[in-house]
Amino acid sequence: MRRRERTPQQVDPLGALSAGPLTLLASVAAGVYAVVLTTVSRDDVVSWPVAVGALAALMAAGVILVVVSRPSRAPFRRRYVVIMTVLLAGSAVLSGASTAGHNALVRDDWVPVAIGVLVLGLAPYRPGREIAIVGVALAVVVGGVIAAEGPSFAAGLPTGLYVVVAVTPVLALSLAGATFSSTFVALVDRWVERAVTYRRESTDGLRASIARSVQQDRVTILNRDVVPFFTRLIESGEVTADDGARARTIAETLRGTMVAEADRSWLEHLLTASSVAVRGTVDDPAHIAGEMADDHRTALRALIVAFADTGVVDASDIRLVLRAEEARVDVRLTVATRASDLTIRHRLAPYFAVLRVVYDDLVVDVTPPHLTLRFSYDQH
Incomplete structure (x- = not known):
């Protein structure tokens, strides 16, 4: 049983969906930037296999960022951040090894900016504190690599200055991402608190x-x-x-x-309301639907209403079964299909993405003639 994390993706799933293009852009930009600078400063490279390995590690981290941030894989888990951190640290070490003794200028190294951009790309998906820790850890690695390369730099300045120049982009971009994540979550929490206050007053x-x-x-x-x-x-x-x-x-x-x-619970009212073109039955003998949290209700209601709007399922025959198992509630939703597996997943993808964030164990099973969703949540 997982505890929901305080991340922008968790507190505002729909907002995180809109970050997808920016995440892709960050990953592509980091990779292109690294390749271009490696090509421009190719005279500094003493081992091309090692240089290619550094680029491969960076691009692998970018691929992980893009793939894991996709709506179909939400939410973004900490284990992927750990993998990305290891790959980015490895790319920094390999890059330093590929130019060992021949790196004349620190300003034409791609490592600080490329790593910082990818860490910044975590901002919509992970907590601010975690992003800051990752940024500091990678800055230490980058600083260590630059310190080892210090004697080869042409300017002849103190090694500490080179280290400062190298770690500044990593720290700046990482802390910017951490600030965004923390501030966003705080603003959403404040908005929710005000909304609850107004609701109580009314x-x-x-x-x-x-x-x-x-x-x-x-x-x-x-x-x-x-x-x-x-x-x-x-x-x-x-x-x-x-x-x-x-x-x-x-x-x-x-x-x-x-x-x-x-x-009658809110689910039963929803499935019989004249204002909504959905119908169905709710099997909830313990009347536990009424105890759902607001985010659980909102996500499930949005999906049910979408059944009528998208037309890919039979919205007139929705069946919901709710059962309490100790501190957990198991839910099974079944509805007849009207389209292919691919069409259903495509048309309902945004709703499934939100459900995956709110109910972190969602299972989607499209086996004609039925679409079945299984998920659970903690009782409050």
């Missing part, structure tokens, strides 16, 4: 409105069933055995209606 007004609505519903039921029954009794002037049976039937119907309305 509760009294909503209660009065709901009470009036419920009262109107009851009046409607009375006018439809009870009033005609009593009117007929008054007009007939007598009560028969059939009238007694009819009275019991009306009472049971009213009681059943009231109990059913009181027990």
